[in-house]
Amino acid sequence: MPAAPRRRISEWGSSRLAGCRLPVRSVRWNREELMAIGLEDLIARLGAGIESTPGVCGGEPRIAGTRIPVWTLEQGRRLGASEAELLCDYPGLRATDLVNAWTYVAAHGDEIEAQIRENEEAVSLSGTGPSKARPASIVKTPGVCGGTARVDGTRIPVWQLVEERDLGASEAQLLNSYRTLTARDLVAAWDYAEAHSEEIVSEIRHNAMVS
Numbered sequence: 001m002p003a004a005p006r007r008r009i010s011e012w013g014s015s016r017l018a019g020c021r022l023p024v025r026s027v028r029w030n031r032e033e034l035m036a037i038g039l040e041d042l043i044a045r046l047g048a049g050i051e052s053t054p055g056v057c058g059g060e061p062r063i064a065g066t067r068i069p070v071w072t073l074e075q076g077r078r079l080g081a082s083e084a085e086l087l088c089d090y091p092g093l094r095a096t097d098l099v100n101a102w103t104y105v106a107a108h109g110d111e112i113e114a115q116i117r118e119n120e121e122a123v124s125l126s127g128t129g130p131s132k133a134r135p136a137s138i139v140k141t142p143g144v145c146g147g148t149a150r151v152d153g154t155r156i157p158v159w160q161l162v163e164e165r166d167l168g169a170s171e172a173q174l175l176n177s178y179r180t181l182t183a184r185d186l187v188a189a190w191d192y193a194e195a196h197s198e199e200i201v202s203e204i205r206h207n208a209m210v211s
Helices: 011-018 031-036 039-049 070-078 083-089 095-107 109-125 158-166 171-177 183-195 197-210
Strands: none
Touching: 039 095, 070 083, 070 095, 070 109, 083 095, 095 109, 158 171, 158 183, 158 197, 171 183, 183 197
């Protein structure tokens, strides 16, 4: 039986994968495994990797041991990011984490859809769009991203951008990973991080402790 064609990765994606140190494994279960267990048992096994903690990521379901919300991964997938690209965007993730995320989305579709919609509405209210330019600013809102500093109109914390930059992500890669961001947003994030370095370092350390 001929082998299935490999999934094509964009030229830009290939360059990103070249710098990815994590092994990219298939997140698909084989047919025998799926037939051997029931759907509820499957969800129970995989869903164990998702947790929700008050005060962390606004209490939204996230990958256990991280501050990566499930809705963020699902939104990235809808925007066309492959599983391999997501693993490179989030170095702390494993292939099994994506399996857990997709299983959670399948079982809690309405919840994840609502969280994605809330983020999109926040961006819309801030005036982001092809014909509108919103001023770049950093804000703090109790109950949103745990009250940490974030880019206005999004749920993207400043500490997360700084951490990814420190891990080697270029500004071009960040803008491609976070489609709602602009170059001005990154400038605002870097300025905030420079002026509040102890705060950002503390947030990064706290995230490392969680993971």
